[in-house]
Amino acid sequence: MGEAPRTILHVDMDAFYASVEQRDDPTLVGKPVLVGGREGRGVVCAASYEARVFGCRSAMPMAQAMRLCPHAAVVKPDFAKYTAASRAIRAIFERYSPEVEPLALDEAFIDATASLAMFGSGRAIGEAIRAAVRAELRLTCSVGVAPNKFVAKIASDLEKPDALVEIGSEGLAERLAPLAVERMWGVGPVASGAMHRLGYRTFGDLQRAGEAQLAQDFGDAGRSWHRLAHGVDDRDVVVDRAAKSVGEEETFPEDLATRAEVEARLVAQADEVGRRLRAKGVFAQTVAIKIRFSDFETHTHARTLATPTDHTHELRALARELLAEFAARAWRPVRLCGFIASRLGESQGQLPLFDDGRRERLARLDDVRDEIVRRFGVRRGE
Numbered sequence: 001m002g003e004a005p006r007t008i009l010h011v012d013m014d015a016f017y018a019s020v021e022q023r024d025d026p027t028l029v030g031k032p033v034l035v036g037g038r039e040g041r042g043v044v045c046a047a048s049y050e051a052r053v054f055g056c057r058s059a060m061p062m063a064q065a066m067r068l069c070p071h072a073a074v075v076k077p078d079f080a081k082y083t084a085a086s087r088a089i090r091a092i093f094e095r096y097s098p099e100v101e102p103l104a105l106d107e108a109f110i111d112a113t114a115s116l117a118m119f120g121s122g123r124a125i126g127e128a129i130r131a132a133v134r135a136e137l138r139l140t141c142s143v144g145v146a147p148n149k150f151v152a153k154i155a156s157d158l159e160k161p162d163a164l165v166e167i168g169s170e171g172l173a174e175r176l177a178p179l180a181v182e183r184m185w186g187v188g189p190v191a192s193g194a195m196h197r198l199g200y201r202t203f204g205d206l207q208r209a210g211e212a213q214l215a216q217d218f219g220d221a222g223r224s225w226h227r228l229a230h231g232v233d234d235r236d237v238v239v240d241r242a243a244k245s246v247g248e249e250e251t252f253p254e255d256l257a258t259r260a261e262v263e264a265r266l267v268a269q270a271d272e273v274g275r276r277l278r279a280k281g282v283f284a285q286t287v288a289i290k291i292r293f294s295d296f297e298t299h300t301h302a303r304t305l306a307t308p309t310d311h312t313h314e315l316r317a318l319a320r321e322l323l324a325e326f327a328a329r330a331w332r333p334v335r336l337c338g339f340i341a342s343r344l345g346e347s348q349g350q351l352p353l354f355d356d357g358r359r360e361r362l363a364r365l366d367d368v369r370d371e372i373v374r375r376f377g378v379r380r381g382e
Contacts, residue, residue, distance in 0.1 A: 005169055007122040008237065009110040010144040010152035011093065011129060014161035016106035017046035020085055021075045023138045032072040036062050037253035045077050045253060049161060062253075079250050080268055082106075085137060092132045096125045101237045107156075109149050111237035126164045147172070150233035154183055172231035177204030184225055191221075203229040246276045246284070249338025255294045256334045259327050262291070266323055269339035270315040277341060283308035284341035287315065289322045292336035300340075301326045308345060315341070 013019065017035040022028045032051035036044045042062040054069035066072065086105040093100045096119060099111035112125050119125045126143035133141050144155025145166040154176070155165040167175055180202060181187055181195045198217055200206055206214060206229035214222030227233070248269035256262050266289055277284060288302035301322050309315065319339055 005113075005147055007112045007116060007125075008146055008149055008152045009112055009122060009126055009129075010146075010149065010156040011089075011108055011110065011126075012142050012144075012153075012156045012160070013089065013106035013133075014140045014142060015046055015048050015052075016085075016139075017077060017082055018048035018051070018075075019139050020082055021078075022048060024081070025075075028073055028075070032056070032069050034062065034065050034069070034072045034074050035077050036065075036074065037076065038062055038066075038074050042253050077253060080272075083248075083272065085139070088137055089133060089139075089141075092129060092136070095132075096129060099237050099239055101239060109152065109237045123164065123166050126166075130162075130164060146231075148231070148233040149235055149237065150185060150228050151176070151231050153185075154179070157183070167231075173207060173229075176229065176231050177202060177207060179203045181206065184228060186221060186224070191218075194218075244344065245340055245342035246273050246280070246282075246344065247338055247340035248272045249290060249336060249340075251292075251336045252334070256337075259323065259331065262334050262337050263320060263323055265337050266319040266339050267316050269337070270319040271312055273339055273341050274310060274312040274315045277310040277344070280344075282344040282346055283310050284315075285343035285345065286341070287318050287322070288340045288342070289319060289326065290336070290338035290340065291323075291326060291334055294333045294335050296335070298336075299326065299330070304343075308343075315339075 018033045021033055021035060022031075028048075030050065031048075032054065033048040034044050034051055034056060035046040036042055044056060044058050044060045044062055044065050046058050047056040047060075047065065051065070051069050051072050054072075056065040056069050056072065062074070066074070082105055086102075090100065090102065090108070093108060093110055097110050097112045097115045099114070101109040101111075103109065110125075112119075112122050115125060116122070119128065122145040126145050130141055130143060133139055140162040142156045142160045142162060143164045144152040144157070145164065146152040146155050147167075147169045151167050151172065155167045158165045181200055182192050184203070184206075187195070195201070200209065206225055209217075209226070211223055211226040214226045216222070218225065250265060250269070256265070273284075284305070285308045286302055286304045288300050290298065290300050292298040303318060303322060305318075
């Protein structure tokens with residue numbers, strides 16, 4: 001007896017960073033917007049759909065995007081704001097299923113199979129999510145509904161932006177057959193070029209070739225592509241319920257030259273890590289900072305604590321201290337920084353003998369902070 005069919009949703013926010021900026025600045029609505037850095041090797045983090053008309057795309061050098069669309073508004077990215085919006089989006093998803101697998105700030109898989117009895121159908125859940133995102137966050141998303149992750153992700157991209165596409169099990173291979181091989185997972189410019197040279201341009205071409213021929217042409221990847229071309233994908237939606245660490249990191253469109261700039265980002269990351277620890281009800285025994293220089297040389301500097309913590313005040317102080325210790329030894333422009341809490345446990349262990357109520361006061365302060373964030377979201381400099 002076969003397994004019961006699954007209902008998987010893939011939700012992808014539409015031009016997420018640019019849409020958040022347009023939402024928060026009415027003067028940008030309807031105009032081409034490029035999120036990213038202007039100077040040096042600045043790249044486009046996101047392009048609004050108005051900018052995409054001119055050929056602008058994410059990961060494109062900003063200088064090239066500005067040549068294509070010189071009248072575009074260039075906005076410096078605000079990742080704290082995007083993270084706050086992402087958390088609100090995730091909360092909407094979890095109203096309809098606890099089985100959520102985030103892929104990035106702007107997309108996630110949702111296994112809605114067990115939720116159908118309550119909400120009716122995958123399409124109904126997808127439409128409810130789209131409506132809630134629009135009404136509560138003033139953003140739009142595209143949703144794919146399908147029997148598995150691969151097909152759901154394809155479906156969400158077919159009619160972007162602001163669309164819902166459902167692809168069912170019946171006639172699945174035929175529905176996929178006309179799609180270009182560039183839509184296949186794992187097929188980039190190099191692989192697609194190789195496919196084209198051998199005459200494979202659509203999923204239908206891969207279906208007709210057969211597994212043995214594709215394995216001969218591409219090895220194990222060919223076997224995988226044969227299955228996916230028929231819409232076969234048995235991977236589960238993976239929910240990380242027992243995280244071994246909690247961390248935040250950010251890659252900057254332009255290198256940060258000063259320690260003060262990096263410290264400000266690390267402190268903001270420590271704030272978010274503290275909120276996530278408290279939400280999970282766990283304490284961290286080890287904390288670390290991660291620094292990547294402009295030449296991609298990467299360092300991690302860690303400290304193990306005598307008493308595990310989830311307190312924002314302590315995490316902020318640790319971020320500053322670890323950075324100061326590291327910066328005293330080496331410094332040059334920074335491409336990425338991150339703050340990580342690990343060795344997580346549900347107990348704070350033995351408190352210091354002369355604590356004098358300090359940790360209770362910190363806990364009350366964190367409760368206030370968390371309530372402010374729940375009501376108003378994250379603010380820079382909080």
